[in-house]
Amino acid sequence: MTSSPAVKSVTARLAEELAVREAQVAATVRLLDEGATVPFIARYRKEVTGSLDDGQLRTLEERLGYLRELDARRAAVLASIQDQGKLTDELRAALAAADTKARVEDIYLPYKPKRRTKAQIAREAGLEPLADRLLADPTLVPEDAAAEFLGEDVADAAAALEGARHILIERAAEDAELVGAVRAKFWTDGSLRTAPASDEIAKTPAAQKFRDYFEFSEPLEKMPSHRVLAVMRGEKEQVLTLTLDGGDEDAHHVMVARTLGVDLTAGAAATAWLSTTVKLAWRVKLMISAAVDARIRLKQRAEEDAVAVFARNLKDLLLAAPAGTRTTLGLDPGFRTGVKVAVVDATGKVVDTCAIFPHQPQRRWDEAKATLGALVARHGVELIAIGNGTASRETEALARELITDITASGAKPPVQAMVSEAGASVYSASAYAAHELPSLDVTLRGAVSIARRLQDPLAELVKIEPKSIGVGQYQHDITPGTLARSLDAVVEDAVNAVGVDLNTASVPLLARVSGVTDSLAEAIVAHRESTGPFRNRKALLDVARLGPKAFEQCAGFLRIRDGDDPLDRSGVHPESYPVVRRILDRSGISLAELIGDEKTLRTMRPADFADDRFGVPTVNDILAELAKPGRDPRPAFSTATFATGVEKVADLEVGMVLEGVVTNVAAFGAFVDVGVHQDGLVHVSAMSDRYVSDPHEVVRSGQVVKVKVLEVDVDRQRIGLTLRLNDTPQRKGPAGDKGPRPKGRVERPRSNRGKEAGRRETGAASGSMAQALRDAGFGR
Structure with missing residues (x-):
């Protein structure tokens, strides 16, 4: 027996994906398994991880979970096939090479316990040799060959041939290589088509927001996330029907025939029967499974994109400039x-x-x-x-x-x-x-x-479930668990990046600090209320159920203003205080003199204070904190000044230059509040004189910007804006453009100027400015 290749370790695979050293990954995995949080690892364990940043660590954490699940499933499949006595070196090698859960399931399909199929019944009736014979010798006349297989369970030649066909169809449908190839081709060559669910429904008012999808088609691979989620919502509301087309069927037939060993051009006696078998294998098995897979993949990709947009906007909103501690x-x-x-x-x-x-x-x-x-x-x-x-x-x-x-x-x-x-x-x-x-x-x-x-936007917004803050794109159409995990990570990163005042923070804010659970946050507040403000970080260890591990994780992110130790108001972790003492001893000045003395701190060489535990990266961070203790990474506070006399959409005029605030950034552009109770859209094509692939490159939620009005539709309460103040608007607006209507437009609901969140869920296709605005609902 030849030896089979071993499955690559999880750390080796993660190192390849992240393009980092395996030792970095191994160290990070060990820290995560020990209960360390991403913010803690990113900030206070740089020497251990080789300075992996929080983005890399979040990706590593997510992929670690997936790869471990993959390995567990692989092991279960191996055990199942082995129990059946069917495990070969070839199968073991194929499973070892499988890099996705889908690939593992493809390989397992022929061995997966299942209910009796028509193919299994045909095998039990002894019809597999008939199927093999027709494949091997297409010159045979099918009816004549079938005559030899009649019996108690096979009444006539037609029944024998039907059973043989079921066997071949199942054989094709369970061929892992073919299933994978068909799936890939369906995705690259396929398209999605939409149409009204019925002529009657198409005439209803509720269906009008989806009218641009009444005759719509777009390649699967190129369809943007906002359109995917829009048409799926239309389907959910029973306004649209969705059809996935796999492209050239003849090309798929050739793939099936090649796998089964059928020559579709032979012209032999059994060629017609074999050709029909090939087409049925595609139509009733492979096409359906490929379409289901493509639909799942389409939804997953759209969700990933939408979650990424939501996460970016949420981060910008959470890290918006605070006005500060003022009445x-x-x-x-x-x-x-x-x-x-x-x-x-x-x-x-x-x-x-x-x-x-x-x-x-x-x-x-x-x-x-x-x-x-x-x-x-x-x-x-x-x-x-x-x-x-x-x-x-x-x-x-x-x-x-x-x-x-x-x-x-x-x-x-x-x-x-x-x-x-x-x-x-x-x-x-x-x-x-x-x-x-x-x-x-x-x-x-x-x-x-x-x-x-x-x-303080951050301190207040953490009291609200992230998805209710309303800076997402079709968030109500996203799998709740997927969205919640991503947004919770954003909130955690934002809170720990800013730091939290231990003596004023609310329970929801404390609960977002590294290592602090909801119950611990409540215990901290209860302790604070019963014994008074914390005077130093060490006093945290007096809080019920807050042990050394939790203290290690949270202490560096908690600030104490005017406490016993000036270091407690900085981001220096208590475990690093000895490094500070070493710096003080060598510099010969007091801590009070050193804190804030950027000139002196700039003259110090981090390597002089590093040791086996605290390396240069940590010393660099310590010196930066001493220069600006407890510094806030958020921008300086500023406000937009709305134009006097411009209070509703009807007050707007094409060509006006206004100041506004970016309220939401989507994949296709940004929404800006100019003070008229209805956000205007700056399409991605109107954001810069250069090509912009991602609107986040130019703007962020909460940013104050100047915009020019390009289009006003009072009846539909829609506003087209541009960040390019030298643009010359077409006085008739995009409605005057006689070009073809775009293939797709995502539903454009009203802006969430009211109190309910989550209604800015709009999309638009790319293209010329006129077309782009029509895509977003302008110029009808």
């Missing part, structure tokens, strides 16, 4: 129900609440302004945060008038800013909000959240 007045706008008002102090504590009614139908403008003025004076308000929902521009006008009056009086006016309300209603109605703000009505909790979002 803030939050306004949750509304017309009939009034504007809800909340004042929070510099720590986010609620100090005052009320409701005002400046807008229709009450129109108590002066009274509302006086109430706000009194709150500003009483509490020393420095910031005014206005939710960007219904009545936001009208409420902004009220705040602007108030600021003008304060300025005229000689007092220092507060700064106003528009704040996204996405997910605010989810927070307000949550159990945590009820626990955090038990004395406040649900509507007032929204105003508190808006104020706190301006102070």
Whole structure:
């Protein structure tokens, strides 16, 4: 017996995929298995991993799980085939070489226990020799050859030939090489076609958002994620039917014939029978399985792309510039129900609440302004945060008038800013909000959240389930587990990148810190409330159930302002404090003098302080932290100034240059809030004078930008924008373009200017600007 190739180790495969050394992977896997988190490994174990970054570590962690599952399944399949007494060196080698779960299942298919098939029944009736004979000698007349196989279970020649055909069809359908080849060809040559579910449904109002897919076809390999998810939603809503076409059927027939050993051009007596068998093997078995596989692959790829877009937007939103620890007045706008008002102090504590009614139908403008003025004076308000929902521009006008009056009086006016309300209603109605703000009505909790979002977006947004924040693309069509895992990782990375104030952080924020579970976060807060603020990081070990392992994972990410040890407010891990002491001994100055002294720190050579445990990468990080202890990686705070008098879509004019805020970035472009209750679209083709493959190269969620208005559709509440301010808009807009309509357009729902999240789920095809805007729903 010849020896079979061994399966490559998981670490070897991961090293190849990541293009890093196997030793780096092995060390990382060991840390993960010991319970270390990705943020901890990325920040504090650079020497061990060879400085793998958090992106590489996240990929490694995900692929590690997949490859381990693959190996477990491979082992189970090997054991099953071996138990059947059918395991050969060839099979063992094929399974060892299988690099995907799908490939393992293809190889296992002929050996997989299953219900009795027609082919098995035919074999039991002794018809396999007939099938083999017709394959081997196509000059035989099928009916004559079948006559020899009649008996109690085979009534006539037709039944014998049908049984032989089932055997050959199953043989083709279970050939791993053929199944893999057909699957690959179907994907590269195939296309997806859509049509209305019926003529009656096509005429309904609900179907109109999918009308561009009533006659639609696109290659599988090139179909972008937003279109895939759009047509699948149309199918789910029973508006569209989807058909997957594998391309040239004759080419597939040739592949099947080659596998079975059939010459389709022979012209012999059995050629017609064999040809029909080949076509049926393709039509009833291989085509169906390939189409199912292509559909799964299409959905998986679309989900991966959509999750990646959501993750990028979420990261940008979480890491948006904080306005800082300043007393803030939050306004949750509304017309009939009034504007809800909340004042929070510099720590986010609620100090005052009320409701005002400046807008229709009450129109108590002066009274509302006086109430706000009194709150500003009483509490020393420095910031005014206005939710960007219904009545936001009208409420902004009220705040602007108030600021003008304060300025005229000689007092220092507060700064106003528009704040996204996405997910605010989810927070307000949550159990945590009820626990955090038990004395406040649900509507007032929204105003508190808006104020706190301006102070520190990250600290407030972690209280909301990530998918409810509303910066995704078709997030409601994505497998929940897939989305949740990715978004949770983004939140964890963002929280640990910024660091958390141990003495002010909420339970949801603490629970996102490396090594801190929900129960530990609650225990930390309970300890803080019962014994007072933490004076040093070591005191964490006094928290119930917080042991050395959890302390190791979390301590470096928790900050203590004005504590016993200045290092506790930095990102230096307590385990590295001896390195700092060594630096102090050698420099001859005190810690208080060294912290913030960038000039002195720049003169130090990291290698001078490295040792066997803490290498140069860690010492570099320590010196950087000492230069700017507890530095915040987020950008400086800035606000957009919306144009006065431009408050609704009808106020817009083609050619206007406006300031706005990017609210969402998708694969096809970016949505920008210019203050008219409806986001405008900047298509990827209008983002730069150079080619842009990914809109994230140019903009990010929360960024303040200047845009020019290209197209306004008041009836459909749609706005086309460009970042290229030198563009000359066509005065008739894209509607005047007489070119062919694009093949596909993704549903364009209304913007989520209200409180419910997750409604910016739009897509567009690429192409000329006119076509691109039509793709997104403009110029109909």
